[in-house]
Amino acid sequence: MGSVYTLINQKGGVGKTTTVVNLACWAALDGRRVLIVDADPQGNASSGLGVNRKALERCAYDMLVGAPDGSPTATASEVILKTGVENLMLIPATLNLAGADMALSTAIARERRLRQSLEPVRDDFDLIFIDTPPSLGILSVNALVASDFVIIPIQCEYYALEGVSQLLNVIGIAQAQLNPDLRIAGAVLTMYDSRTNLSEDVAAEVRADFEHHVFRTVIPRNVQLAEAPSYGQPIAIYAPSSRGAKRYYALYKEVFSDDQA
Numbered sequence: 093m094g095s096v097y098t099l100i101n102q103k104g105g106v107g108k109t110t111t112v113v114n115l116a117c118w119a120a121l122d123g124r125r126v127l128i129v130d131a132d133p134q135g136n137a138s139s140g141l142g143v144n145r146k147a148l149e150r151c152a153y154d155m156l157v158g159a160p161d162g163s164p165t166a167t168a169s170e171v172i173l174k175t176g177v178e179n180l181m182l183i184p185a186t187l188n189l190a191g192a193d194m195a196l197s198t199a200i201a202r203e204r205r206l207r208q209s210l211e212p213v214r215d216d217f218d219l220i221f222i223d224t225p226p227s228l229g230i231l232s233v234n235a236l237v238a239s240d241f242v243i244i245p246i247q248c249e250y251y252a253l254e255g256v257s258q259l260l261n262v263i264g265i266a267q268a269q270l271n272p273d274l275r276i277a278g279a280v281l282t283m284y285d286s287r288t289n290l291s292e293d294v295a296a297e298v299r300a301d302f303e304h305h306v307f308r309t310v311i312p313r314n315v316q317l318a319e320a321p322s323y324g325q326p327i328a329i330y331a332p333s334s335r336g337a338k339r340y341y342a343l344y345k346e347v348f349s350d351d352q353a
């Protein structure tokens with residue numbers, strides 16, 4: 093059964109989506125069967141993989157909420173799409189997913205919807221990555237409940253750790269009440285700029301203050317990483333020899349070398 097990883101940080105623009113897409117892509121290129129679940133109504137992981145979201149008939153919403161009474165109208169297999177990368181599949185998000193917050197607020201077993209809908213396809217994948225929105229709402233809680241591991245991207249910027257204690261609280265509540273098997277794999281430092289002292293200071297501060305593991309591999313600020321999504325491609329395809337691509341490969345190796353998947 094595939095391991096499920098959620099990339100989460102309620103702070104916006106810290107590199108959640110970039111990390112999901114690029115870890116998933118390297119894992120797929122390494123021969124693992126990989127699924128990305130786009131649980132963010134912004135749909136950045138979907139468009140970053142070249143999916144035309146407006147043309148989609150179904151998305152994660154139909155699998156999580158679906159009908160007006162809150163009962164799902166599609167199974168995971170029905171919403172899974174192939175991507176341009178072999179072994180890499182996607183459950184996309186359209187703007188419909190923005191309605192999930194409201195619709196799920198009255199639904200039964202609302203925190204477990206994602207876990208339940210992924211259950212039938214977990215055996216089909218070695219790794220599943222969930223991309224979450226910049227909030228700690230019901231979609232993020234669903235992701236935590238559906239996951240084995242959490243990875244927290246932290247941007248090397250001022251106030252890097254702002255909100256992290258709130259995030260750890262929510263993870264703790266999810267562990268205590270809904271998913272006792274959930275583990276924090278670690279934090280990953282993103283958008284490190286080697287030309288500034290700030291990045292260095294922030295990285296040192298995070299390594300000193302963050303109470304969980306911080307991965308050795310640091311993701312640099314790299315223009316190709318920012319460009320790749322507009323071509324609908326992960327960096328490993330768009331610019332395989334760029335620093336961004338290489339660092340994400342190193343991160344992939346670091347996170348998954350001991351993994352049984």
Ligand code: ATP
Nearest residue numbers: 104105106107108109110226283312313314317318
């Ligand atoms: P949101 O909270 O809105 O979902 P996010 O946490 O998913 O954001 P990303 O979308 O991955 O963050 O990154 C934010 C922006 O920064 C994007 O435009 C992305 O292309 C760019 N970006 C991410 N990582 C890097 C990097 N290492 N170097 C340069 N640009 C990056």
Ligand code: MG
Nearest residue numbers: 108109132136
């Ligand atoms: Mg995102």
